[in-house]
Amino acid sequence: MIFSKPLFLISLLSLLLLLYIVLRRPRREKRVFSQVFLFLRARRETLSRISRWQFLKNLILILEAFFLLFLSLSASAPQGVMPPWAGKYCAVVLDTSLSMMATDVAPNRFVVAVSLARKKIEELLSSGNQVSFWELSLNPKIIQNFTSNTHLLESALDKITPSYSGTNIMQLLDLLEKWAAPKVVEVYLFSDLAFSVLPNRFPHLVLHQIGVGEAVENLAIVSANLQGERLWLEIKNFGNKEREVHLKIDGKRVENPSSFWIENMSTQEVALTVTGTKPYIKVEIEEADPLEWDNALYLIRPQSLRVLLVSSTPFIKSALQALGMTVVSVKPEDYSPQISSDLAIFEDFLPDVLPDSPLLIIHPPQGNKLFTWSGLEKEGFPIEVPSSLVEFLDFSTVQFYEVPVLQPGAMIPIAFWGKTPFLFEGVISDHRAVLFAPSLSLSNFPLEPSFPVFLLNVINYLSGEKAGFQSFEETRSDELLEPVLKGEEVLGSPPGLYLKEGAQGFRFYSCAYLSEEESNLLRHTEIERMGATTGSNAPRDLMPFMLFIPLALILIEEILRRKYV
Amino acid sequence: MEKFPGFSDPFLQRLTTLRFKPRPGIAGKGAGEHLVRKGGASVEFSDFRTYTWGDDYRLIDWNSYARLDRPFVKVYRDEEGIVLHFLVDCSDSMDWGDPHKLQYALKLIAALGYVASSGYNWVKFQSIPEGYFYPERRGRQQIPQFFQFLSKIKPLGKCHLGEELKRYAELNPRPSLVFLLTDALEPTGIEGGIRRLLARGHQLVFLHILAPEEIQPQIRGDFELEDKEWGTRVEVTLDEVALQILKKTVENWRNTLRVFCLAHQIPYLFVLTSSPIEELVLKRLPLAGILK
Secondary structure (H helix, E strand, C coil): CCECCHHHHHHHHHHHHHHHHHHHCCCCEEEEECCCHHHHHHHHHCCCHHHHHHHHHHHHHHHHHHHHHHHHHHHCCECCCCCCCCCCEEEEEEECCHHHHCCCCCCCHHHHHHHHHHHHHHHHHHCCCEEEEEEECCCCEEEEEEECCHHHHHHHHHHCCCCCCCCCHHHHHHHHHHHHCCCCEEEEEEECCCCCCCCCCCCCEEEEEEECCCCCCCEEEEEEEEECCEEEEEEEECCCCCEEEEEEECCEECCCCCCEEECCCEEEEEEEECCCCCCEEEEEEECCCCCCCCCEEEEECCCCCEEEEECCCCHHHHHHHHCCCEEEEECHHHCCCCCCCCEEEEECCCCCCCCCCCEEEECCCCCCCCCCCCCHHHHCCCCCCCHHHHHHHCHHHCEEEEEEECCCCCCCCCCCECCECEEEEEEECCEEEEEECCCHHHCCHHHCCHHHHHHHHHHHHHCCCCCCCCCCCCCCHHHCCCCCCCCCCCCCCCCCEEEEEECCEEEEEEECCCCHHHHHHHHHHHHHHHHHHHCCCHHHHHHHHHCHHHHHHHHHHHHHHHHHC | CCCCCCCCHHHHHHHHCCCECCCCCCCEEEEEEEEEEEEEEEEEEEEEEECCCCCCHHHECHHHHHHHCCCEEEEEEEEEEEEEEEEEECCHHHCCCCCCHHHHHHHHHHHHHHHHHHCCCEEEEEEECCCCEEEEEECHHHHHHHHHHHHCCCCCCCCCHHHHHHHHHHHCCCCCEEEEEECCCCCCCCHHHHHHHHHCCCEEEEEEEECHHHHCCCCCEEEEEEECCCCCEEEEEECHHHHHHHHHHHHHHHHHHHHHHHHCCCCEEEEECCCCHHHHHHHHHHHCCCEC
C-alpha cells in the first residue's frame, strides 16, 4: 500500500497513547473472599449484567482503537487500493482579467465562468480524470496541481478572485506546455476572449475554449461622449464577421449616417448630432444582438440648474458637480435667504427663513421650526446588502408620503419599511419640497455610485420632471476601469454604477440597472453559490470533528466507569 | 491473652444447668442422664410386659397379677449417656470473617462440649476435612483437655464438604447426635452428605455459621475476588444494584438450605459470627429445642 502523505502515519503513535491509557487505567482491586460462587450465581441470575458492562468497556476500547487507526490511515491517504488510472490530464483555465467583470451576462462574466468551470470540473472528475486549475491574467499561474480531489478544486474555485488586469495567453500556454510535457493535457479555457489560431509550438496541449459573455456575434457601444449637441460614439464588433449597424436615438432611427459597417473584432467611431432638452437621451443599436445590455446607452445632459447647497459635507457637492450643475455652496453659518438659486439643498441644517425655490432637505436638525421627529438615529440608514443599492437606482422604488403642506408645528412621524427609506414630498411656499430623512453621514450611501443618480432623480422631481430614471449598461471590457467609488469587492456584488473620470471631470459613464426579473436572477444565483459553498462542503468539513469521536468515547467511558465504581 | 475459650464463670455455671434434648432413637452409651426407651434400672416407669422365664420375680406387679391372674413385670426406662459428635468445617472458607468463623465455631463447640460433659454425655470431635479428631470421652475431668484440643485447631485447606460428610457417615454407623458447624459454602452443595448422615440414623443439628460481611458485603467498586478456599477468581463490579442482587442471591441460597433442613426435620440455626455465643447457647438453642 502506498501513502501519498506518509508523514501522517506518525499519527499512528496515538495508538500508543491509547495503549498507555489502557495500561495505566486503574486495575481491579484484588480481594480474598470466603466464596465466589454466590457472586457468580448472582451474575447469572441478572443476565450477566456485570459482564455486559465489561463487554461495553471493551467495545469502547476497541472502537477507540479503530477510530484512531482509521483516522491515521485516512489522513495518510492510502492509494494502494486504487485501480489502474485510465483517465486524462486536464487543465481548467479561468480568465480573471478585468474584462471578465463585464455584466453582459448576469451577474457578470467572471461569476458565470466560475460556475461553468465548476460544472466542467465535476464532469471531468466524474470521468476519472486528473484536473488542474489555472488562472489566466497578466501573470498566469497555477492554482491547483493535478488532482482528483473535488474538495481541493472547489476550494480553489471558491478562493479565486478577479485580478482586474489584462491577459497573457501565450505565457499561460508556455507554462502549461512545460507543465504538461511529456503527457498530453486537455486545456479548458473559460474566457471572454476568442483565440482563433494557436501556434504549433504547444504539441502537448489540446485547447478547448468556452466563451463567456458576448464575445461572439456581438455589437456594443463601448464609449460615448456628449458635448452640447454633438455625440461621439465608439461601437465595437466583437464577432467574427463584418456587421452592418443602424443606430436609434430616443427611439428614432438615425438618418445620418443611416448605417455603416464594422469589421470583425474592430471598433468604429461615429459622430452624431442630437437635439432636444430632455435631461437624458437614449442611444441604441438597432437589432444588434439578443443581449441588450450593451446595445443601448443612456446619456445625461449636463444640467443648467443653479443649485444652492447648504451643507458641511462634501458628498452632495461632488455629486452635483458630477451631474454638471452649477453649485453655490455655502456653509450653514453663511446662509442667507437672499442667495438666489433654482433649487436649494439643506443638509443637517434648516434655516428659519426659507428661500423661494424648491427644497431638498436632508436630515434636518432636531428642534427646527418646521418639523421634528424622533427615533431616526437609532435605526440608522438601512443599507444592509449591496443588492439594496439596486433599488435606489430605480426612483420608483422609493416610497413617498404625500404631505400636502409642511408648516410650522406639524408633526411628521418617520419610520422605515425594510430597506427603503421614506422620502417626504410636499409643497412649501408654492414650491415642491422633498425631505430625505436619514443622515447621510450614517451610511456609505453618499459614497456609492448610485448616489448621484438618486440625487438627479430627486432634483428632476423637484424641477417638475417625471420620476423614473433608467440606467445604463456598462461598456466593453477594454474600456472598463476599476470602479472608483464602488469599493473593492466586485465579485458577488450586483452590477452597479461604474464611474470613469472623463474629460469633463467626474461624470457618468455607464450604469447598470437590473430589472426585477434580473434582480431575482441575481439573488437566485447568489443563493445557489451559497448553497454550493456550504452544502457540498459540509461532509468534508466534518472530518476534523471526527477526531472528537474517540475523545468523546473516552469521556463517556470515564463517566460510566465512575458511575459504576 | 485470654485463655480459650474465654467464657465467664457465670456463663459456665449456666451451662451446667443445660441438658441436650435429642429426639428418641439415638444410641446411648454407658450410664448417663438421658432416658432411653429400652428397659433399664431407672425409676422412670416405662411399660408392662408379660412375665417370662428368667425374669426377676421381684419385678412382678402383684396388683395386676391379683386382678388378671397373669404375671406381668414392670419395665423401667434406662438412663444412658448420649454421644455428641461435633463435625466442624475446618476448610479455608471458615478461615475468614470478622469475627472469625472458625474461631466462633470452636468456641461454640467448647460451650456445647461443656454442656455435654456436665450431663455425663460423650463428646466426640471430628474436623472436616480430616485432620483433627477427638475421641469419645465424657466427664468434667476431660473438659480442660477438650478445650486445649480445640484451641490448637487450624484451618485445613480445601475440601468437598458433601463428600466428607458421606465418608463420615460410612465410618460412623452408630446413630448419634451430630452437630454440624459449617458455612456450607460448597458450590456443589452439602445436601447429599446430610442425607447420608440421616440415613445412618444420626440426629443432625445444622449450625450455619456465616460472617456478616458474607450476607451483606460492604465493599463497592471493581474487584477481582479470589475464593479463599479454592482460589477461583472472578471479576465483579459492585454497585448498589449489584449488591442488592447479591444479597437476594445469598438469601435464596440460605432459604434453600433452611427448607431442606425443615423437610428433613433437621434443626437449622443460622448463626452470624457477630452474635454473642452466650445468647446463642442460652436462648436460641433452648428455643430451638436442642437444649433444655
